[in-house]
Amino acid sequence: MEGRQEAGKESKPSSVSVDLQGDSSLQVEISDAVSERDKVKFTVQTKSCLPHFAQTEFSVVRQHEEFIWLHDAYVENEEYAGLIIPPAPPRPDFEASREKLQKLGEGDSSITREEFAKMKQELEAEYLAIFKKTVAMHEVFLQRLAAHPTLRRDHNFFVFLEYGQDLSVRGKNRKELLGGFLRNIVKSADEALITSMSGLKEVDDFFEHERTFLLEYHSRIRDACLRADRVMHSHKCLADDYIPISAALNSLGTQEVNQLKTSFLKLAELFERLRKLEGRVASDEDLKLSDMLRYYMRDSQAAKDLLYRRLRALADYENANKALDKARTRNREVRTAESHQQLCCQRFESLSDSAKQELMDFKSRRVSSFRKNLIELAELELKHAKASTLLLRNTLVALKGEP
Amino acid sequence: MAAEREPPPLGDAKPTDFEELEDGEDLFTSTVSTLESSPSSPEPASLPAEDVSTNSNGPRPAEVVLDDDREDLFAEATEEVSLDSPEREPILSSEPSPAVTPVTPTTLIAPRIESKSMSAPVIFDRSREEIEEEANGDVFDIEIGVSDPEKVGDGMNAYMAYRVTTKTSLSMFSKSEFSVKRRFSDFLGLHSKLASKYLHVGYIVPPAPEKSIVGMTKVKVGKEDSSSTEFVEKRRAALERYLQRTVKHPTLLQDPDLRQFLESSELPRAVNTQALSGAGILRMVNKAADAVNKMTIKMNESDAWFEEKQQQFENLDQQLRKLHASVEALVCHRKELSANTAAFAKSAAMLGNSEDHTALSRALSQLAEVEEKIDQLHQEQAFADFYMFSELLSDYIRLIAAVKGVFDHRMKCWQKWEDAQITLLKKREIEAKMMVANKPDKIQQAKNEIREWEAKVQQGERDFEQISKTIRKEVGRFELIKYWEAFLPEAKAIA
Secondary structure (H helix, E strand, C coil), rough: CEECCCCCCCCCCCCCCCCCHHHHHHHEEEEEEEECCCCCEEEEEEEECCCCCCCCEEEEEEEEHHHHHHHHHHHCHHHHHHHCCCCCCCCCCCCHHHHHHHHHCCCCCCCHHHHHHHHHHHHHHHHHHHHHHHHHHHHHHHHHHHHHCHHHHHHHHHHHHCCCCCCCCCCHHHHHHHHHHHHHHHHHHHHHHHHHHHHCCCHHHHHHHHHHHHHHHHHHHHHHHHHHHHHHHHHHHHHHHHHHHHHHHHHHHHCCHHHHHHHHHHHHHHHHHHHHHHHHHHHHHHHHHHHHHHHHHHHHHHHHHHHHHHHHHHHHHHHHHCCCCCCCHHHHCHHHHHHHHHHHHHHHHHHHHHHHHHHHHHHHHHHHHHHHHHHHHHHHHHHHHHHHHHHHHHHHHHHHHHH | CCCCCCCCCCCCCCCCCCCHCCCCCCHHHHHHHHHHHHHCCCCHHCCHHHHHCCCCCCCCCCHCCCCCHHHHHHHHHHHHHHHHCCCCCHHHHHHHCCCCCCCCCCCCCCCCCCCCCCCCCCCCCCHHCCCCCCCCCCCCCCCEEEEEEEECCCCCCCEEEEEEEEEEECCCCCCCCEEEEEEHHHHHHHHHHHHHHHHHHHCCCCCCCCCCCHHHHHHHHHCCCCCHHHHHHHHHHHHHHHHHHHHHCCCCHHHHHHHHHHCCCCCCHHHHHCCCCHHHHHHHHHHEEEHHEEEEEEECEEEEEHHHHHHHHHHHHHHHHHHHHHHHHHHHHHHHHHHHHHHHHHHHHHHHHHHCCCCHEEEHHHHHHHHHHHHHHHHHHHHHHHHHHHHHHHHHHHHHHHHHHHHHHHHHHHHHHHHHHHHHHHHHHHHHHHHHHHHHHHHEEEEEEEEHHHHHHHHHHHHHHHHHHHHHHHHHHHHHHHHHHHHHHHHHCCC
């Protein structure tokens, strides 16, 4: 299915606001996106006056895998251990709506042509919505990278933005996927180990607090996100249900020949409009609430990762201390142990500092984003509720006025 | 005080005007005494098609003009008598139907007598054309409510008893307000009695709510969960609608069984409505046989009206079924939505708890509260949708099935008629042969048989005509009622 999207021109349904700090030295956006059979090609456009770049404005075409590659490059880079790496954008997933469309195509003959057309329209709208969302996610990822004073200077980033040709990043093959999977397991085991190590004392209250907070927060937000998804899904189902009802009422109306006819037709129209409203409610909820929750779920996961890294550094530091002590008692290799310990100490310190900064940023970002989205959500819901009451009331008047 | 009565419709018997009895005495008691005086009761068999009005018996219209209550009694008497005679007497009751039913504006019939003001029955005019339309005949002078479901008994023998309250100004009832306790099988018993009396003559008897073994068992076992209360509520509402529909039917209202049902405090237990009884099985077998029969009867429809109506009903049925299915899906999804919203509200609350930024935390918990309220709202909406819309639709679907049943009976009647004709022919042939062969006694016998069959043919023909007429009448009533009934609740539901 082909679909083109002019992301730049229209207002992006982004649920996460990225504050570019008024810094226009590097501006990144996804100006266009094309969806082909299986993949989506994004056109990343950069405007910059930084000296690194050859031109001030240029654009390249990137695919999802290349975004993932970039993200991984950041994660694996030791230098950025003290920073929260913006979460990678999720894979564009059109499977669900593609399936539905297919089912509709083979569909049963009991639905009339109008119904079929309407359902098809709904599905197409859904597809388009998913498409827009995925573009927005990718864009936000890039924009956060560009906004971050440290991350934006990464060489890989530049390559990503500038290199005209295909980065020939193949999707991870099975071995790498498995490797990644194993690494995750190791990591979480490690984390568990570290935290349970009795010797490890958290020196800083701030971090202690943050840790507990984040853990709890992450799990709850994941919960909330799941449930919000379900709510949205039910809403959608409800909206879809109105289609056959409206069609049946319509056909009933055309059959009858008197007063009931107009009533039926009015009812059919009512349901049709209600459906559109419900659909809009569902998609608004989706955008404002679910997406936001989901994004912060991932972000909090990234924050957790940061904390983990710090903890790791702390553990290393402790270990280095112990090794130093041991070396001192044995009076061997004191030098190396010392320097190693110094290194660890420094690393730990710097990590802690940047982590602190990052976490504060995270919090303020989160608060402002929640605020913005919740406000918008409430306003939209209000608007829709008013519209539907008006609609119902009008229909009621019309129906009563009939006979 | 000849009331204004205008030409009441069809004359079926006497128009008596029950309501008018000032003394509100129990008509029946007085009637009984005068029973003897009534002339020949209408024999079932002689329902002349055209002669509907003269119920070939009983006080002819002439008497009817008398103001005297006594005369009314006479009229009633006749009816009483006839009612008791073998069931084939539906016609009788039609007249004085107190129940005011919305009148069919245009269609031919509607023997509705407008009760109230009628003081003296007027002479019946056979002309149907003069049927006046009781303008807005929506004066209900009988109201029925079904309420207070109570569980009686225990274990598997438990049942729900419903209180049936009747408020009426009809004088055929002994009191103006009374209530009795009935159980579900009583309702079913009533329906089967009415059906056996009226269905094959062409009246559309409103169908009773269906038996649901699963639901009842749950209630019996005593599970106090929401699904069983829902079930009881559903059933109660359905029973109420059923009774209301039944009393709206002018003919059925006159039925003594119905009156007994509404009035008497003890009712013989209707045993053969039990799902697993012998009678139940018999019914099922009958239904199956009917279905097969239907497929084999080929009737050439001479009357275009019937064909058209049948087609219309088929279409209507299909559409209603579709609509019903969609509405059920809607209700189900709405319930899901409300459940999901509740879950979300909970997790939003938790999220608010764990958030350490106070303002955000407060905002989130408020979000949770709002969501909870929304969830309640959705639930209510789901129930409203369900009760009004969906149940009404399923009622109509069943009604239409009843209508189809009536049409089927008509077909059967026709077939009997045809058969009778064929047999008559054969008998005639035999007679002719006999004549030729000159066997006197056989001739006599043949002649007898011929006479017998001729009578049967005539009977069959008359039956058929009768049924056709009745059906037309009924369909006319049905259509109008349907409109009003459907309209009001839907409008309310939307609000």
